[in-house]
Amino acid sequence: MSKIESGKVRVGVIGLGYVGLPLARAFTDMGIAVLGFDTDPAKIEKLNRGEGYIGHIPDDVISRMRERRFEATNSLYRLDEPDVIIICVPTPLTESREPDLTYVVNSVRSIASRLRPGQLVILESTTYPGTTREVVLPLLEARGLKAGEDFFLAFSPEREDPGNPQFSAPTIPKVVGGLDPTSLKLAAALYAKVVVRVVPVSSPEVAEACKILENTYRAVNIALVNELKMLYDRMGINVWEVIEAAKSKPFGFSAFYPGPGLGGHCIPIDPFYLTWAARKHGMATRFIELAGEVNTSMPSYVVNKIADALNEDGKPINRSKITILGMAYKKDVDDPRESPGFELMERLLQKNAIVEYNDPHIPVLPSMRHYPDLRMASQELTADYLRSRDCLLVSTDHSAYDWQWIAQHAGLIVDTRNALKGVGESKARIVLA
Structure with a gap:
């Protein structure tokens, strides 16, 4: 507690993605040293060179973080160095839509192997109520240290909203549930250093259920x-x-x-x-x-709307040239995780359409967990290119798009986001889907 109150505490963050990296930034902005852990060597090299890989955290921000005692590593043997370890790893679903806690379990096992008395461990990854007590706690206590006495344990759900300029990690209230009163007190004091308001709750289960x-x-x-x-x-x-x-x-x-x-x-x-x-x-x-x-039926609905719209032009989906505008999962971000654009692309390809995409934030599609083969580069939107396409599908309404200009050169646009509501007279036929 004295380290937290004096600002001399050193924080470790496991997982330097869209949740962990903004959190690390929030701590370094307040002068708190951060040791970031990630399994991706390319990320580690970039960060330690002062380079970013997330759109809303540019290179100059990473350089400032480095100046304020931020370091990245892929060596989990250093987990005994921080005073606090915060887990920010993915919690996906299995193929049968059951919780996949592999990343959490592996992280906790690594922590347990290096756990020393006095450390505070906080899970931020979204999960079902009971995970902290039933999964994390036994793994951490397996080597003989006792929670609430030798080390401390809490859950505090992440609330990041990438692409939203109104809210960032420091301006979003933080819900915190401790395994015991001391764990709650320590975790609340830590977050109080960097966020606008801490909301303490009675248990980790309440905090897990809240998210x-x-x-x-x-x-x-x-x-x-x-x-x-x-x-x-x-x-x-x-x-x-x-x-x-x-x-x-x-x-x-x-x-x-x-x-x-x-x-x-x-x-x-x-x-x-x-x-x-x-x-x-x-x-x-x-x-x-x-x-x-x-919600999972919506891509099918959209593809049917495309088929109907093309049919009005006397064209089948088969061999039609279709370009998806926006592959990020939401407006003005570079994050494609779970984006419906991939499902739409796969469904259109299955119908033998000629499918391409444009996204100003995603120049090349990454290999996705469920869509490993959908690898292609973003196409440049020129007047000639737009005229050559049978249909444009608006999947993500990025602010970078000039909708009036696009509508002046396209023939058919199927709009799932009402992005073209302000467009005046244009050449394009616009279909809401």
Whole structure:
């Protein structure tokens, strides 16, 4: 505690991705030394050269972090060096949509092998309620050290929102649940150094359930507007206009927007962690599972809309030239994780379409866990290129796109984001999907 209060504490962050790196930045901005751990040697080399690899954390920010005692390493033997270790690793789903805690378990085992008395361990990775106590705790105590006496343990869910300039790690309140009162006190004091407000709760389970609730709330409400989009489309009603009208009510309504499917590292995954946990307790979460069915059906709906739109032009999907605009999972970020763009691309390719993409933030598609073969480079949008395509599919509405210019040169645009709502007269035929 004296190290935390004096600012002399050294923090270790395992996982230097879209959650871990912004967190490391928040600590270094407050003068707290950070030792970052990652298994990717290329990331380590870049960071230690003062170079970034995430769009909203550019090179100059990494250089400042280095000047303020940030170091990156892939040597897990150094896990005994930090006073605090924060775990920020992925928690994906298996093929059968069950929790895959491989990254968490491997990280905790590495910590356990180097754990020394006095260290504080905090899990930030989103997971089901009970993970900290039932999975992490036994692994850490396996070598004889006791939680609450020799070391301390807490859970604090990450709340990063990449691409949102209004909120960053320091400006988002931090929920913290400790395994015991001392663990809670230490973790709360640590985060109080770098975030606007700490929200202490009574247990790790409450903190774990809090994050699952936040993302399930979003998933369910997105499913609602996705279903309404399909219904209102049949009724000849513009769902986007309906939502804008409903937003005028100053109470009792929060706007959610439809899209081509869920994306990102949280919303498509987290509700399934809860449904899995519910089955362990003998309960079915029908509401959440129905929302999942609606959201996962959206790429199929969009492909059918493309087929209908091309059919009006007397063209089949087969051999049609289709370009997807935006492969990131959300606007103005370079993060393609769980992006519906990959599902859309695969479905179109299965129908023998000639598919390309453009994304100003993703010059080359990375090899994705479920789509390892969809490797290609972003195409330059020129007037001639746009005229040569049978259809443009708006999957992600990046601010960098000049929609009026695109509409002046394209023939058919299928818009899943209402991105072209402000476009005036144009050559393109625009179809909302």
